[in-house]
Amino acid sequence: MADIEFQIFSWEALHEFAARVLQSFGVPVAEANTAAEILSLSDLRGIDSHGIARLPAYVEMLSIGRINPRPKLSIVRESLSTATVDGDNGLGLVIGPQAYAITMDKADHAGTGWVAVRNSNHYGIAGYYVLKALERDQIGWAMTSTTKVVAPLWGAERMLGTNPIAIAFPGFEEPPIVIDMASNPAAFGKIEMAIRKGTEIPEGWAIDKEGYPTTDPHQMVQGGAMLPLGSVRERGGHKGYCLSAMVDLLCGPLSGANWGPFTPPFTMQHAEPPRQVGKGLGHFFGAMQIDAFRDVDAFKRSIDDWVRTFRRTKPAPGTDGPIIPGDPERQAERERRVGGIPLIRPVIDELIAVSNKTGIPLDEPKDR
Amino acid sequence: MADIEFQIFSWEALHEFAARVLQSFGVPVAEANTAAEILSLSDLRGIDSHGIARLPAYVEMLSIGRINPRPKLSIVRESLSTATVDGDNGLGLVIGPQAYAITMDKADHAGTGWVAVRNSNHYGIAGYYVLKALERDQIGWAMTSTTKVVAPLWGAERMLGTNPIAIAFPGFEEPPIVIDMASNPAAFGKIEMAIRKGTEIPEGWAIDKEGYPTTDPHQMVQGGAMLPLGSVRERGGHKGYCLSAMVDLLCGPLSGANWGPFTPPFTMQHAEPPRQVGKGLGHFFGAMQIDAFRDVDAFKRSIDDWVRTFRRTKPAPGTDGPIIPGDPERQAERERRVGGIPLIRPVIDELIAVSNKTGIPLDEPKDR
Numbered sequence: 001m002a003d004i005e006f007q008i009f010s011w012e013a014l015h016e017f018a019a020r021v022l023q024s025f026g027v028p029v030a031e032a033n034t035a036a037e038i039l040s041l042s043d044l045r046g047i048d049s050h051g052i053a054r055l056p057a058y059v060e061m062l063s064i065g066r067i068n069p070r071p072k073l074s075i076v077r078e079s080l081s082t083a084t085v086d087g088d089n090g091l092g093l094v095i096g097p098q099a100y101a102i103t104m105d106k107a108d109h110a111g112t113g114w115v116a117v118r119n120s121n122h123y124g125i126a127g128y129y130v131l132k133a134l135e136r137d138q139i140g141w142a143m144t145s146t147t148k149v150v151a152p153l154w155g156a157e158r159m160l161g162t163n164p165i166a167i168a169f170p171g172f173e174e175p176p177i178v179i180d181m182a183s184n185p186a187a188f189g190k191i192e193m194a195i196r197k198g199t200e201i202p203e204g205w206a207i208d209k210e211g212y213p214t215t216d217p218h219q220m221v222q223g224g225a226m227l228p229l230g231s232v233r234e235r236g237g238h239k240g241y242c243l244s245a246m247v248d249l250l251c252g253p254l255s256g257a258n259w260g261p262f263t264p265p266f267t268m269q270h271a272e273p274p275r276q277v278g279k280g281l282g283h284f285f286g287a288m289q290i291d292a293f294r295d296v297d298a299f300k301r302s303i304d305d306w307v308r309t310f311r312r313t314k315p316a317p318g319t320d321g322p323i324i325p326g327d328p329e330r331q332a333e334r335e336r337r338v339g340g341i342p343l344i345r346p347v348i349d350e351l352i353a354v355s356n357k358t359g360i361p362l363d364e365p366k367d368r
Numbered sequence: 369m370a371d372i373e374f375q376i377f378s379w380e381a382l383h384e385f386a387a388r389v390l391q392s393f394g395v396p397v398a399e400a401n402t403a404a405e406i407l408s409l410s411d412l413r414g415i416d417s418h419g420i421a422r423l424p425a426y427v428e429m430l431s432i433g434r435i436n437p438r439p440k441l442s443i444v445r446e447s448l449s450t451a452t453v454d455g456d457n458g459l460g461l462v463i464g465p466q467a468y469a470i471t472m473d474k475a476d477h478a479g480t481g482w483v484a485v486r487n488s489n490h491y492g493i494a495g496y497y498v499l500k501a502l503e504r505d506q507i508g509w510a511m512t513s514t515t516k517v518v519a520p521l522w523g524a525e526r527m528l529g530t531n532p533i534a535i536a537f538p539g540f541e542e543p544p545i546v547i548d549m550a551s552n553p554a555a556f557g558k559i560e561m562a563i564r565k566g567t568e569i570p571e572g573w574a575i576d577k578e579g580y581p582t583t584d585p586h587q588m589v590q591g592g593a594m595l596p597l598g599s600v601r602e603r604g605g606h607k608g609y610c611l612s613a614m615v616d617l618l619c620g621p622l623s624g625a626n627w628g629p630f631t632p633p634f635t636m637q638h639a640e641p642p643r644q645v646g647k648g649l650g651h652f653f654g655a656m657q658i659d660a661f662r663d664v665d666a667f668k669r670s671i672d673d674w675v676r677t678f679r680r681t682k683p684a685p686g687t688d689g690p691i692i693p694g695d696p697e698r699q700a701e702r703e704r705r706v707g708g709i710p711l712i713r714p715v716i717d718e719l720i721a722v723s724n725k726t727g728i729p730l731d732e733p734k735d736r
Contacts, residue, residue, distance in 0.1 A: 077660070077661060077662065078479075078660075079478065079479025079480075079657065079660035080448050080449065080477070080478040080479055081448065081449040081478045081479040081480045081660075082479035082480055082656070082657075082660040082661055084661045084662060109448070110447065110448040110449045110478050110479075111446075111447025111448055111449040111450035111478075111482070112447075112449045112450055112480060112482050114479070114480050114656065114661075116661050116662070139622075151681075151684070152678060152681060152690035153690060154683060154684050154687040154688070154689055154690045154691070155678075155681040155682065155683065155684060155689060155690045156681075156682045156683060156684045156685070157681060157682045159677075159678065159681055159690075167614055169617050169621070177613070177617065179610040179613065179614055181606075181607045181610050182607075183607070184604070185598060185602075185603045185604035185607070186602075186604065202602045202603065204602075204603040205603070207684065210685065211682070211683070211684035211685050212685060229597055229598050229604050229607055229608065230553060230597050230598060230608075231603055234553075234554075234570045234572075235553045235570065235572040235573075235599055235603075236552070236553035236554065236597050236608075238549075238691075239549045239550075239551070239553075239597055240597065240598075240604075241690070241693075242547040242549050242693050243611070245545070245547065245678075245693060246535055246547055248674075249537050249545065249671075249674065252670070252674075253537070253662075253667055253670035253671055253674060254507075254658075254661050254662060254667065255661070255662070256662055256666070256670075259670070259674060260674060260677060260678065261677065277670070277673060278670070288450070288482065289447065289450075290622075292445070292446075292447035292449075292450040293445060293450055293452045293482075293484050293622050293623070294445065294452060294484070294621075294622060294623070294624055298624070299621055299622065302620070302621035302624075302627070302645070302646070303617075303621055305645060306616075306617065306620075306621060306627060306628060309527075309628060309629065310520060310527065310613075310628065313519075313520060313523040313524075313525060313527055314523065314524045314525045314579070315522060315523065315524060315579070316519070316522050316523060316524045316575065316579035317524070317578065317579050317580060319522040320522070321522055321523060322520035322521060322522045322523045322527075322609070323522070323606075325609075325610050325613060
């Protein structure tokens with residue numbers, strides 16, 4: 001990002017700003033704080049696309065009444081290890097943590113908990129949820145469907161979201177293994193970044209509006225689509241499509257939420273889907289008590305051994321060898337808790353607009 | 369396969385042969401029949417690499433006492449929705465179905481069932497298990513670790529297996545969506561096929577023993593490795609590595625089985641791992657009662673809608689459009705139940721050797 005202008009903010013200032021802005025739209029204090037916690041965790045962990053940069057879009061949806069600031073979550077069906085939750089069209093940042101608390105409680109009682117959520121909205125980073133499970137010696141799972149942008153293999157139009165999957169495993173002395181990944185090669189934000197920089201995108205990321213492969217980010221944005229993980233048939237693009245479909249099916253049809261091309265858009269900039277096939281946006285959560293399977297310490301020591309073994313892998317030429325899932329986010333968090341969060345000019349401008357609209361001050365950036 | 373000599377056998381003849389051969393090594397009748405059912409289902413569904421072609425390897429392991437023909441499965445830990453099972457070093461084709469029955473029973477009682485298996489061996493196609501769950505209106509999950517052959521991203525050696533994931537969702541009028549995929553771009557069998565045919569392999573499948581990308585299948589086999597889904601960093605190879613790691617962690621450390629590079633080899637042709645970090649090979653099974661989440665018919669009608677919607681996707685140029693996961697296997701099964709199973713000469717020769725060794729006749733091939 002060296003060639004793009006940015007300024008540094010403290011994460012506490014951004015957290016405070018987000019919480020107060022959400023409260024100004026009627027979100028209760030405790031829920032606004034949790035929502036702000038998810039946004040600032042995303043910024044701390046280096047996932048800039050899902051942090052404070054998204055606040056203006058949430059504000060837009062709240063201000064036109066598209067999202068309910070005071071949802072009453074309801075359990076519409078449940079069993080010993082499961083629940084289906086209706087999020088009453090609340091912020092995903094509010095409904096997600098409430099639904100995940102149910103998930104972890106189920107796991108405490110039944111060994112595992114699995115909760116399908118409908119009638120929610122975008123819930124921030126999937127990693128937030130699975131990190132919560134680690135605090136209770138559980139293996140956490142989180143998936144969500146997202147607005148359509150990915151074509152199924154052999155398709156020439158957007159039918160699926162980037163549909164992330166997260167899962168985390170705690171270590172004993174080593175840090176946890178935290179997988180948190182979209183199910184396609186690259187985040188949509190990287191397309192936008194290429195447009196801003198005037199560069200091409202790698203082969204395998206996208207097709208144009210006719211379905212032909214393209215390395216021009218404009219062609220993707222103007223009616224094209226992103227490709228699933230694997231990109232093309234001979235490199236396993238059918239498997240990436242399957243992975244994305246799996247997330248879509250667990251979040252949509254299982255909960256009764258919209259799915260595939262009918263998933264609600266994240267912001268008003270996207271067209272409304274042509275029909276409704278369920279209620280709002282869907283998530284799928286899981287939590288597994290480790291001691292329902294194995295002695296907790298024995299498990300964690302196996303994770304330590306796994307981490308150390310994989311760090312010792314013979315490196316590929318020109319690399320330092322494989323990293324452990326979660327390493328880059330941990331590194332970012334260490335740096336940013338102290339050094340602050342870099343925000344690019346377009347994001348700062350949007351936050352200033354939110355500040356002007358709400359009268360809530362955006363704190364001065366840190367000195368570098 | 370037009371350029372490779374093959375003959376057609378009826379699936380019933382192969383099923384009968386496999387069952388009798390396994391019995392001759394002490395496997396009880398009912399268990400031998402189930403094992404043969406998995407092998408022949410694989411052949412019927414067109415997954416030739418996992419069908420009768422594997423019988424000689426199972427025979428080899430049984431004949432030298434490496435696999436226990438009469439295992440007593442034990443539950444070493446359990447909760448309402450979970451169990452950890454020790455497979456007593458039995459055939460995976462015997463332990464897998466027994467462990468999966470426990471999984472589905474747990475789901476009947478607790479809404480979901482999750483079973484980690486250790487001390488097992490290779491269990492055939494993951495798809496077999498998830499198809500069983502469909503018969504009980506459950507969503508089935510199956511994963512297994514396999515012998516190391518895949519490098520983690522930025523690694524230059526084999527550390528992970530091809531680690532398949534299967535999951536299936538039943539339709540109402542439409543066929544089920546059945547995902548059953550290895551977590552890397554291509555099966556190892558396709559490398560062997562390229563060697564047999566003298567062709568190159570696609571870019572993105574493999575590295576040589578120094579860790580450099582290669583399209584020469586010999587370079588991969590001679591100390592090289594396969595790449596994870598996504599192949600390289602810029603096309604999401606870190607995500608394929610995460611996916612493979614997820615399967616490995618759920619099958620290995622969670623059950624107490626060996627994991628990663630310590631996963632036991634499938635046949636005697638592979639070197640023994642340098643140390644043991646658990647017991648035998650591990651699997652991870654799941655089953656979710658649909659009615660623990662949603663009305664079963666409403667769910668199945670959503671699946672029908674999903675299937676029809678995705679079949680109507682605008683096709684990419686030069687294709688007939690996206691297919692539904694499970695379509696190719698269904699098509700193969702329709703053809704092969706009637707037309708028989710084509711076996712290539714090297715497989716037939718190995719089966720004849722088994723027949724000679726055991727005295728059990730391999731039925732004459734069908735007339736074509």
